[in-house]
Amino acid sequence: MKQILTGALILALTLLMGCSTMKITDFEDKTPKFILEEYFEGKTEASGIFYDRFGDIRRQFVVSITGKVEGDKLYLQEDFVYDDGETEQRIWTLTRTGPTTYEGTAAGVVGIAKGQIAGNAFQWTYTYDLKMKERTLRVTFDDWMFLQPNGVVMNRATVSKWGIELGTVVISFSRMDEKTPKSLAMDHAAE
Numbered sequence: 001m002k003q004i005l006t007g008a009l010i011l012a013l014t015l016l017m018g019c020s021t022m023k024i025t026d027f028e029d030k031t032p033k034f035i036l037e038e039y040f041e042g043k044t045e046a047s048g049i050f051y052d053r054f055g056d057i058r059r060q061f062v063v064s065i066t067g068k069v070e071g072d073k074l075y076l077q078e079d080f081v082y083d084d085g086e087t088e089q090r091i092w093t094l095t096r097t098g099p100t101t102y103e104g105t106a107a108g109v110v111g112i113a114k115g116q117i118a119g120n121a122f123q124w125t126y127t128y129d130l131k132m133k134e135r136t137l138r139v140t141f142d143d144w145m146f147l148q149p150n151g152v153v154m155n156r157a158t159v160s161k162w163g164i165e166l167g168t169v170v171i172s173f174s175r176m177d178e179k180t181p182k183s184l185a186m187d188h189a190a191e
Contacts, residue, residue, distance in 0.1 A: 022144070027121035034120045034147040036094070036102070037074045039175070040067035048155075048171035058167065059083065065173075072096045110138065120147045130159075139166060151175055 044065040050058050060083040068075045076092040094104040094115070104113035104126070113126030124143035129136045143157040153173035159166045 024116045024118045024121060024123045027119035027146075030119035030121065032120055032147055032149060034117055034122055034145070034153075036117060036122060037067075037069045037096070039147065039153065040065065040074060040076060041069045042067060043176035044173050045176050046155075046171050046173045048169055050159075050167055050169050052167045053165050063171075121145065137161065141169075145173075 044067065046063040046065065047061070048063065049060050052058050062081050064079045066077045072095055074092075074094040074096075076094065078090045078092070080088040080090070082088070090106050090108070092104055092106045094102050097103050100117050102113075102115035102117070102124075104115065104124070106113075108129045108131075110127040110129060113124060115122060115124040117123075122143075122145040124145070125141065126143075127138060127140050130139050138161070140160050141157050142160070143155060145153050145155045147153050151174070155169070155171040155173065157169040157171070159169060
């Protein structure tokens with residue numbers, strides 16, 4: 001009986017975790033080409049929503065982002081304002097470690113965040129100590145960003161703990177200055 005219950009529990013957890021077959025290499029030929037440093041240098045704004053695993057909206061927010069590039073590093077200052085009035089600041093240091101790979105650090109990130117870019121997509125994974133009211137929950141983020149032809153970046157992040165999905169963050173990024181990333185300018189010139 002104990003073996004049957006253990007098997008059922010493993011099956012249930014596998015179903016809850018879901019199976020994504022999406023790989024970063026699936027986007028190698030997609031355009032416009034997403035050049036992280038180019039897109040986030042300067043001012044960017046974002047709006048986002050956190051859905052729990054049942055599809056209920058738990059939190060909404062806006063973010064003002066200031067990006068600065070120095071050599072192989074991209075510094076991002078993110079200033080969050082949540083729908084309940086709470087504010088938060090997160091400062092990222094992203095380092096290009098290869099032609100398509102990145103590593104990153106920020107307060108709250110456990111260890112090193114790892115990212116890879118291909119075509120119009122960027123995948124970013126990291127463990128994060130998420131503050132939730134009076135406690136902190138250690139969770140894993142699996143972030144996917146996609147640069148759209150109109151210059152908007154759509155972001156979908158799955159938040160999980162022990163392999164079980166807790167929720168999803170959906171964010172839309174827009175540039176706030178007149179500077180058009182070169183990759184977008186080149187794509188429009190080809191039309």
